Amino acid sequence: MTCLSPEAQRSAESRGEHGRAWIAALPALVADLCAQWSLTPGRSIDGGKWAYVAHVTTAAGDDAVLKVLPPEAEFDLSTSLIAAADGDGYVRLLAQDTARRALLLEALGPPLGAADLPPERMLDILAATLRQAWRAPCVPGVTVSEENDKARGLIGLLDTLWPATGKPCSARLISLARGLAEQRAADSATALVACHGDAHPGNILRARTPRPGAESGYVLVDPDGILCDPAYDLAVAMSGWQDLILRAKNPTALVRGWSARLARATGLDERTIWEWALVERVTSGLYLLHHGHDAEARELLASAELLV
Numbered sequence: 001m002t003c004l005s006p007e008a009q010r011s012a013e014s015r016g017e018h019g020r021a022w023i024a025a026l027p028a029l030v031a032d033l034c035a036q037w038s039l040t041p042g043r044s045i046d047g048g049k050w051a052y053v054a055h056v057t058t059a060a061g062d063d064a065v066l067k068v069l070p071p072e073a074e075f076d077l078s079t080s081l082i083a084a085a086d087g088d089g090y091v092r093l094l095a096q097d098t099a100r101r102a103l104l105l106e107a108l109g110p111p112l113g114a115a116d117l118p119p120e121r122m123l124d125i126l127a128a129t130l131r132q133a134w135r136a137p138c139v140p141g142v143t144v145s146e147e148n149d150k151a152r153g154l155i156g157l158l159d160t161l162w163p164a165t166g167k168p169c170s171a172r173l174i175s176l177a178r179g180l181a182e183q184r185a186a187d188s189a190t191a192l193v194a195c196h197g198d199a200h201p202g203n204i205l206r207a208r209t210p211r212p213g214a215e216s217g218y219v220l221v222d223p224d225g226i227l228c229d230p231a232y233d234l235a236v237a238m239s240g241w242q243d244l245i246l247r248a249k250n251p252t253a254l255v256r257g258w259s260a261r262l263a264r265a266t267g268l269d270e271r272t273i274w275e276w277a278l279v280e281r282v283t284s285g286l287y288l289l290h291h292g293h294d295a296e297a298r299e300l301l302a303s304a305e306l307l308v
Contacts, residue, residue, distance in 0.1 A: 005046040005053075010292040012050075012070060022070045026052055029068060033102050037095055039066065049293070051222075055107070063107035064094060075101045077225030081136060081194055087213040089133030091205070091221045105221070109206030112218055119241050122201050123258055126237040127265035128216040129204055134193045134230055150197075150228045151185035154283045161286035168289060169282065169301040176308050177282040180275040187272075190229040197224025199233045200240055231269065234262045235276030239284060242299040251306040278307055 004012065004023065012019035034041050034056065042055035045065070052068040069075050075098070082093045082103075092106035112122055158178050162169070196203070203222050207214035238258045248254045259277060263270035285300035 003044050005044065005049075007046075007049045007293065008051060014291045015070075015072060018071065026068065029100060029102075030054070030066070033066060033068070033097065033100060036097070037104055039064070039104075041066070049291075056104075065105045065107055067103045067105060069101045069103075071101070073101075074224055078223050079103060079225075081196075081223045081225035084194070085133065085136035085213075087211070087219070088135060089129055089213060089220055090136070090223070091219050107208060108219065108221070109208050111202045112204045112206070113201035113240070115206075119238075119244065119258065120261060123237060123261055124265060125216050125218055126199060126201065126204060127234065127262055129218050129220060130196065130199055130230070130233050130237070131266060132213070132215065133196060133199075133220050134233075136194045138194045138227055149185060150226060150232055151181050151279075154279050155181045155185070157283045157286060161283075161290050165286055165289045168298065169285070169305060173282060173301075173305055173308055177279045177304075181279045184229070184232075184272070184275060184279070187229070190231075190272075192227050193230045195224070195226050195228040195230060195233045196220050197226045197228065197233070197236070198222060199237050201237075229272070229276070230266070231272045232276045232280070234259075234266065234268065234273045235280045238262065238273075238277055239281050239300070242303045245303040245306060246299070248306075251303070255307055278304060281307070 004026070009023070012023050030041065030052065033039070038059035039056040042057065045053040045055060050070065050073050054066050056064050056066045058064055079093070079096055079098070082090050083096075086092075087106075091108060093103065094106065095104040096102065112125060115122070155178060158174055158181065162174050199220060204218045204220050206218050210217075213219065238255065245251045245254060255277070256274065259273040260270050262268070262273055281300055281304040285297045285304065287297075288300065289297035
């Protein structure tokens with residue numbers, strides 16, 4: 001049976017008629033892809049917010065993963081980056097169908113977020129894996145312009161989603177986040193790399209067996225494939241653990257400690273990581289709220305309020 005995870009279902013339904021049409025067409029699409037690639041379908045995989053993801057078995061009897069993205073999700077840049085990385089810090093790409101927005105991927109173990117590890121150890125693994133992933137060549141033809149600059153895109157989200165979601169956080173927080181995003185947009189000295197763009201603990205999965213390119217024991221999945229300041233990837237990596245932040249006696253010291261740890265592990269500037277991280281925490285909260293993930297969004301925004 002073809003079914004979406006509850007989070008992916010909510011995301012699709014938040015897009016109205018187009019999202020519901022994609023859900024309705026999904027069973028036939030998956031059946032066609034399984035026939036095309038000689039796959040035996042297995043159970044769906046929970047955890048993703050946007051795509052259909054399921055275990056499959058190839059004609060050779062090997063485990064793999066089938067992923068189908070909705071029309072609104074980025075496909076070309078993500079797939080190009082995975083292909084260019086060729087397994088170095090990233091999941092291996094086995095096959096793709098661009099027209100149907102489908103990927104056949106290496107089977108991996110559970111996400112880092114499911115491991116019984118303290119945040120500091122998870123951040124160490126994320127940093128090591130990202131340092132490897134940043135070696136991937138940039139996607140040909142991808143440049144940074146005013147239209148696709150990450151910092152300016154986040155400014156746009158702040159300006160549009162804060163009023164659109166009913167102003168769910170303070171004006172002071174929005175003003176600070178916007179000012180920090182403007183500083184990041186104005187920093188022309190940053191060396192840009194092919195960034196993952198969404199490197200949180202749910203998007204880094206354990207390699208099933210040791211292999212070249214997975215020396216940390218984990219590899220990344222679901223990249224956005226953007227050309228950006230690598231400190232942005234680190235900011236996303238530390239955007240979780242809202243429960244710890246909300247309970248902490250000194251939330252700022254806790255999160256500052258994380259950004260300092262990532263700076264030491266990567267050689268990047270701690271202040272830059274911190275600035276990106278606050279902007280990312282606010283914009284992610286607004287974005288998730290806009291797409292129906294209410295509880296997660298409000299925890300992100302509440303934790304951000306404690307850091308200003």
